[in-house]
Amino acid sequence: MRNRSGGLYTAPVTVWITVFFVVPLAIVVLYSFLEKGLYGGVRYRFSLDAYRALANPLIIRVAWTTFRIALVSTIGTVLLALPAAYYIARSSRRTMLLVLIIVPFWTNFLIRVYAWMAILGTNGFLNSILLSLGIIGEPVRFLYNQWAVIVVLIYTSLPFAILPLYASIEKFDFTLIEAARDLGASRFAAIVRIMIPNIRAGIVTAILFTFIPNFGEYAVPQLVGGRDSFMIGNVIARELTVTRNWPLAAAMALIITVITAGGMVVYSAANRTRGRGSGRRV
């Protein structure tokens, strides 16, 4: 290939992604400014109804819940993923340790969620163990609340956080830690002041790979959540399929998109400061 024919090679993808991604997003933007149709769909008349409806306290509460769930699950995920990734990167049996992390992902996401339901359910594994051990007198209702959602979200995001963290810790030059220790830093100080700044890109990636999908989550709260864990994704689906207020669904989708784009800007800023070469031959 020659430099000039790059456009030719990318043409099919450009067309595909424009037609099936950019145009649909544009339609979402358009719909959010239209009046809602009677039985779903829209009437082609400009209106800010959808955005006014966003100010509805109910929706604001859902947004807040969503943000809180996404945030707590992200913090939990990263706090677990960081030491785990560190341990893998420092081990001599990295491949095996990594495989153990990835193995659960060889099964369907819903089946993993279902496994948690089987564990946490009222007739579930955990309850039957606790009952038979006599720790509890009657089954505890672990499921259908915010905590169940958070636990399952942490569960599903862990590998997505561990992998980028592992990748950046693996590249980290550990003699820097030794140098810091040599210069009088405690082990903790060396890790916080030397390692963490150097693996920043990995940490940011892990946070985004956890926070963004969790913020737009639909299935998990639907399956293991309750009234207190209704998330934006669930509202969007409800507006699309049940209440049939498409402009509102579009407006909410747009908000998620904007928040995600903001996260991406942060991400590329964090990556840019690391200054990556363009790899030109000299």
Add this chain to the structure above:
Amino acid sequence: MYQTPAIAGSPVLTVRKNVLTVRRNVLTHQRKRDILVDVAPGRPNTRRRQSGKLKGSEVRIDGVDKAFGEFPALIDVSLTVKKGEFFSLLGPSGCGKTTLLRIIAGFETPDVGSVLIDDVDILPIPPNRRHVNTVFQSYALFPHLSVFENIAFPLRLRGLGEKVVTQRVESYIELVRLHGQARKMPSQISGGQKQRVAIARALINEPDVLLLDEPLSALDAKLRQQLLIELDTIHDSVGVTFIYVTHDQQEALSVSDRVAVMNLGRVLQIGAPFEIYEQPADEFVANFIGDTNIQPAVVTSVEGELSRLDAEGLGPVVVTCDVPPEPGHTVRHTIRPEKIRISKKRPEGLAPNTNILQGLVDERIYSGFQSKFFVELPSGYVIKAFQQHARFLDDGPEIEWKDPVWVWWNANDGYVVTPRGGDE
């Protein structure tokens, strides 16, 4: 000026003989014998050379400019590479050598100027149809193909039959001494072997011109030396025009018929290795090639070939010049360190027109075959003088740090160049 001893029919061969003789003198006996065996009669290539038939082409580059955005990578480059010549482009990193090579190969287009091969304008011809092949600095071997298939690649493209391919590839494997490596993958062979594959692959199409972009720079010193000699041998046997890019002056001087010294996008001097070394065109060339003592000097008087200068740090010196400088002008006086003699005793019976100075040894670096002395003159200028250790344990009275010494050189050994060059 030095003239190529042009003899009708085989101008280049004559030069080559000279160069080879010069180079071989520095080789050990063992190495010498290796080379003699290499070019022994019976090899097809030697026959070609004996018959004086050169397959190479002449490359003429005329007034080439090339800028990347605002940055001028090449400025008015003109040079002619003769048929079958081993021509080097020598200059510091970033001076535009690769860019010039890529223009000849067809990967870049000059902004102005022309490139002709055997009087044909090649600029409109795409790289894949030019009879020019390149040995890339990074080897650029195809990672998914074996050594054999890498070398066979150009033949496969031409759809040649299996028998012809095998035969041709094997003869080139022979040429670059890769016997027994044919089935290995590029990842399984050493750097030196990769380079040989790259060379064989570039030669198998029998190009008119072979371009080599710092082909040895990734190899260690010993291997570099060995491959350089082999490259020279290969050049002799295939008779193709070689254009060799390097930033290493030793490499360029030891194998080239002629060298073009470049800096900051310009060609500063083109000449045979000894011209470049002994008669540098300007201060930059003098400094870049080898080691030298170079000082600004004002011309005080001229008497025929002999000029008297007042050199900064040295004081009055005499020097002979073919083309005498103008009195009153500021020039640069240069004297190579190995041409300066050094001794603790004042030498007796000096030839006329010898410059002699006294100083203190500021530093002495022993490096086996020679010692480098840094002698501080009363002016504070530190002059370099190298002493060869030509005989076992025989380097005269031991000269130590802080010893007062005499340094002297003949006016014939000094040289006058114009200030700077390339980067004013």
Add this chain to the structure above:
Amino acid sequence: MSTKSGFPRFVYIFVTFFLIAPLIVLVVASFNASRSMQWERFSLEWYRRLFFQSRDLWRAVRNSVVIALSSATVATIIGSLAAIGIRWGRFRLKSYVQTVTLMPLLLPEIILGVSLLIFFASIGVPLGLGTIFIAHTCFNLPFVILIVLARLEEFDFSIIEAAYDLGARERDTLIRVIVPVSMPGILSAFLTAVTLSLEDFVITFFVAGPGSTTLPLYVYSAIRFGVSPVINALSVVMIAVTVALVLLARNMLKYIAK
């Protein structure tokens, strides 16, 4: 550091246990005769029902496989070409292509699902296998591009220039150099795309129509509307199949990489 990293190790073990325990529970439950999690006795009843009394389930499996293979194939072909163009091309719209193709990867899945649903509805395309195929190709593309690009990053432009230099035409370069060199990347991109497609629930949920139930959709409704332990058996079979496929793929990749 030479000291035993006690805390990271403890966390790793906890995390691994956390990740794997649910699967073990499923495997055990699939052989339990009881409907509840209380152990009764060993039984293969659920497997029998899975294989002989679950027509809808197998139809969903067939749909999933058809979608996965077709969308992965299309995404791999056009995505690999795009990766080649992005790696070595200099052309207008390059930054548009680079940004926009990656966005479906970064946005929450629900956005792609919602926008495609609205898009299809607004232009009157009936939902079904066709719309699922389009949606899956969309989210597979960024993965394919990234994976193939990562492979291409290992080589610099000089191998392509070398091919040209040696007389190759554009087509020769593509067929004899670029594609073979990228093959490990292309294959793993294809496998990843198949996996992602088999796995996807959210996006499919929005763009599926009547009669185009895929396996995840089937599992979802089974979980929501009456869990049968058949699901346990299905899970175990799926784990087994995936492990087998992954092992096969690994060996294949190893073989090709050689």
